[in-house]
Amino acid sequence: MSASDDDPDLTRVLDALDDADCRAFLRALDEPMTANELSETCDVPLSTTYRKLEQLTEATLVAEETEIRPDGRHRSRYRAAFDAIELSFDDDRDLVVDLERPARGPSERLADIWSEVQRET
Template sequence: MVRDPIASRHVPSAAEICAALDDPDCREIIHALEEPLTASEIQERCDIPQSTLYRKLELLTDATLLEESTEIRRDGHHASKYAIAFDEIRITMEQDHTLGVAVERPARSADERLADLWSEVRRET
């Protein structure tokens, strides 16, 4: 499975993002992700039980704070890899006194932009 927050149509609410960032385990995962890692590699770096780790990864990917991609392996046992999918998060007060959120994403390469465009074309056909 691939979950790309940049290509996703889901726009997380301020509450979703704040809930993920308020969780100490989620913050520990983000801190550990200096490079894309598999769940087992994250577990090695963080002191989080495996069942809890998968729930936290789900929370972070649903909030579009992590990107999940598939690492293809020659032995046929593919693995999900997780990477940080934001550079900056800003929480703002809207005119109606609700919270708004702006997530700055990393720059995309030409190949990534082409893949996004191709995915969009396939969705529309």
């Protein structure tokens, strides 16, 4: 499995995976969804949904993308940011996590760039 440039934090990943709501969101994210869609699909209050999405994003298990819409009313969508998770012990017998990341197409890379521009403005 291939590690990304930003190695995931083991504690954050394990904390997110230990949370039932976070696991429900990961199961639901076959395709990118808005926070409202996830809230409704998983029957989780919207305020809790935003907190859990932040937890998943910080654990690098979910990525936020900006959906660029012709009417100018862009919105955030969330997608699973991994294909597989591997836990193992390194040579020092320390537990490590490795996330296999999906291949990113041009539209996803453009959405990432747009999301980064929005964060900086």
